[in-house]
Amino acid sequence: MEKRHQEQKPEVISDIMWVEKYRPKHLAQIINQKEIVKGLENLMKKPNELPHLLFTGSAGIGKTTTALCLARQLLGDNWKRDILELNASDERGIKMVRERVKEFASIMKLSINQEKNEKPFKIIILDEADEMTTEAQTALRRIIEDSARTTRFIFICNYLSHIIEPIQSRCVIFRFSKVSEEEVIEYLKDICKKEEVKVEEKALRKIYEHTNGDLRHSINILQAASVNGNISVQQVQNAIGISGKSIIAEIIKLAINSKFNESRIKLLELLYVYGVSETDFLKYANEEIYKLDLKDPYEISSLIAEYDYRLANGAHPEIQLAAFLAQLGKINLKKDKSN
Ligand SMILES: Nc1ncnc2c1ncn2[C@@H]1O[C@H](COP(=O)(O)OP(=O)(O)OP(=O)(O)O)[C@@H](O)[C@H]1O
Ligand SMILES: [Mg+2]
Known part of the structure; x- marks a missing residue:
């Protein structure tokens, strides 16, 4: 289940919520999406030729995380200053596209010149792009073209079919797959070790059964189920019960x-x-x-x-x-x- 703006929560949340605390910071830490990571690392070898990207797949499998890792690795220090992260489903419609994206893209032109091309470009991450209206997506086409020299877009969506064809054709598409049972379990075990929490294998299998490859949901249940430094099947069941x-x-x-x-x-x-x-x-x-x-x-x-x-x-x-x-x-x- 989608949570509201996990990425934009205040800093302290990253200490409290395990999903934030353990969110990979480097592409190499991303699990289960090996082919995608390999493909991106290849593209990153020639940053100036980086195409626009489109990440698609179900919830909680690393799409936003991958986009943020890529931006961090490409843009280096102050990477946050050089990305615009928009949640398209929040401010749906043409107005958001026109005002925010266009404004950002044109400011980018200026600041890139000032920095004497220190960095190849700026990155706009448009999360939940499939929630945008067709009109907004159509308007975006022009903006993508107008800002092509200075800006790269990373579109993220759950449903590729909701993205208009002209945007799809301007991007290299990466299809993320659900995280496999073994990888979810390994990942959760690792978190338990770091948190010094004792856990039964059966409890982890129970979490996977319920979340079916959605790693964010799995980690949230794991955290909710951890009471007094241990996690049992019963505790998992209770945590699921109040989801x-x-x-x-x-x-x-x-x-x-x-x-x-x-x-x-x-x-x-x-x-x-x-x-x-x-x-x-x-x-x-x-x-x-x-x-x-x-x-x-x-x-x-x-x-x-x-x-x-x-x-x-x-x-x-x-x-x-x-x-x-x-x-x-x-x-x-x-x-x-x-x-
Ligand atoms: N492949 C992965 N490798 C490591 N951690 C992951 C992976 N996928 C998800 N996670 C964990 O789950 C959390 C949520 O992942 P992320 O925000 O990237 O999901 P998403 O695919 O963008 O989902 P949504 O479609 O709901 O936005 C991350 O903070 C991280 O802790
Ligand atoms: Mg996301």
Whole structure:
């Protein structure tokens, strides 16, 4: 499950959250994506000829991390000053593309000249690019071309099919694969060693079963399950039990049963304690309703689509999601009367 802006959290988070603490800083530390790392290292031998890149694959397998490692290694000291990291799903639409990317790309031209080409170019990392509207992506085409001399783009997405063909064709595409069971387990074991936590092998297998190759989710569960310096299967089970997804199911159930206030409080907990984004809430809600054995999940699905659209258009997320929960309660009332 996507967490909101892990990459942009304050410095201290990197001490608290294992996913940040153990986020690789160098390409060589990235696991499971050997072919990709090899390919990138090859491209990096001639930095001036580096093409635009497009990283695609499921959640939590190293796409953002790889982009950051690449930027760090290519740009050296002060690398943070020379990258623009945008989360496309936050400020979707044409406005973000025009204003922020264009502005950055043109400032880059200036500063590169001033530095007498000390560094070959600047890097724009456009994370969650598949969440951008087609219009925004189309506008981006021009910007990519206009800034070609000074800027390299790294697009990151979960679904390649949501990226328009003209952008795909301007990039070298790298497909990230899910992390294999053995590599997840080895990686988690290593973290346990560093954290001086005792862990049962079975507990690690249990984590993999649940997360299916999503390393971020695996590390989060590992951390949540570590109590008093040890991790057992039972502790893993408990940690899984309180994961974001199961809370979403609970929120939906409460709302359908017209327990509006309780569901809204749980929703706030999900957003602010578990850090799940508003759009992810709707995405997972859509999955959960089909597991709930409802008479008419389709009606709720179209409601979800409507609220997803509103969020995409910049409506206030908290107000919209509260209204969504209130609507769920009404759907239920309508049914009771008709039965
Ligand atoms: N291949 C990997 N090697 C080492 N650590 C990894 C790898 N993939 C993920 N991780 C760990 O999981 C965390 C999340 O990874 P990352 O942000 O790169 O995922 P992502 O592929 O960008 O996922 P999303 O699509 O959800 O943005 C990292 O901080 C790191 O701790
Ligand atoms: Mg990412």
